[in-house]
Amino acid sequence: MAKQRFFVAGTDTDVGKTRVSAALLALAKQQGLRSLGLKPVAAGCHIEEGELRNEDALTLMEHxxxxxxxxxxxPIAFEPPIAPHIAAAQQERQLSADRIVAFSRGAMMNPxxxxxxEGxxxxxxxxxxxxxxxxxxxxLSLPVILVVGMKLGCLSHALLTVEAIQRDGLALAGWVANSIDPDMSxxxxNLATLQRMIPAPCLGVVPWLEALTIEQVAEHLSLAPLINDH
Structure with missing residues (x-):
């Protein structure tokens, strides 16, 4: 089969990009596909044996x-959990799309x-x-999977992000509704509104649970629209 490659974006920070990405990787693995997750830029790292490590990146590797x-x-890791360009400036480093793309292309050469x-x-x-x-x-010409953090304000965040993705000339391959606020009104x-207004398949609705494992998230997602349509 042809390689299926996607960029996972979120409507905001802390909307569940990593657990959705890891769950998609786990699903692909369950279906006998060779799955690979990349997190080219990460801010918010800890030091492990003298090296910076990011929990999101480690989760992708695990699944x-x-x-x-x-x-x-x-390849690009910063210790403070702040905007990457600010973390880079604090270290007198320069971030550039070309460099990140080069790292990503190299990693994607793996079979x-x-x-x-993951963004x-x-x-x-x-x-x-x-x-x-x-x-x-x-x-990288990657189709986008959008993770929508279901909370007050998510409708505008989601629709503006979809609009920006389309304006940038990229395909929206699908989206995931991830419940992050148990008290959301x-x-x-809100879900029905998004299903009507986002011009892409919904890959799943992840419920809110205090301790949801990646395997449990995967049970609420489907790879079919990604694999069948691309």
Whole structure:
């Protein structure tokens, strides 16, 4: 089969991009596909044996069936959990889309059937004064999977992000409704609105549970629209 490659974006930070990405990788692995998850830029890392490690990147590695080095999965890592371009400026480092794309292309040369490249924050997270992270999927020509954090305000966030993705000339391969607020008002009505207004298949609705494992998330998702249509 042809390689299936996708960029996972979120409507905001902390909307569940990693657990959805890991669950999609786990699903692909269950279906006999060689799955590989990448997190090219990560802010919010801890030091492990003298090296920076990011929990999101480690989670993707855990649920990928293709094993590659940490440096290939997460080549650009910052310790403070702040916007990547601010973390880079604090270290007098320069972020650029070209460099991130080069790292990603190198990692995607590994043999894999299903590849997820997870973004950082929302769609327009700055890399520098000229570029945003959206340049990366644009240069890689990756279809986008959007994770919508279901909470008050998600309708505008989701529709603006969809609009930006389309304006950037990329295909929206699908989206996931991820319940992140157990007290959200009218969740069913909000979901129905998104299903009517987002011009892409909904890959699943992940319920809110205090301790939801990646395997449990995977039970609420479907790869069929991604594999059958691309």
């Amino acid at each position: 990928s069936s293709v094993s590659i080095s940490y440096a290939e999965v997460n 894999a059937d299903f590849v997820i490249v 950082a924050g929302g769609w327009r997270v700055p890399l520098n004064h000229r570029e945003t992270l959206a340049e990366v999927p644009k240069q 009218c969740p069913d009505e």
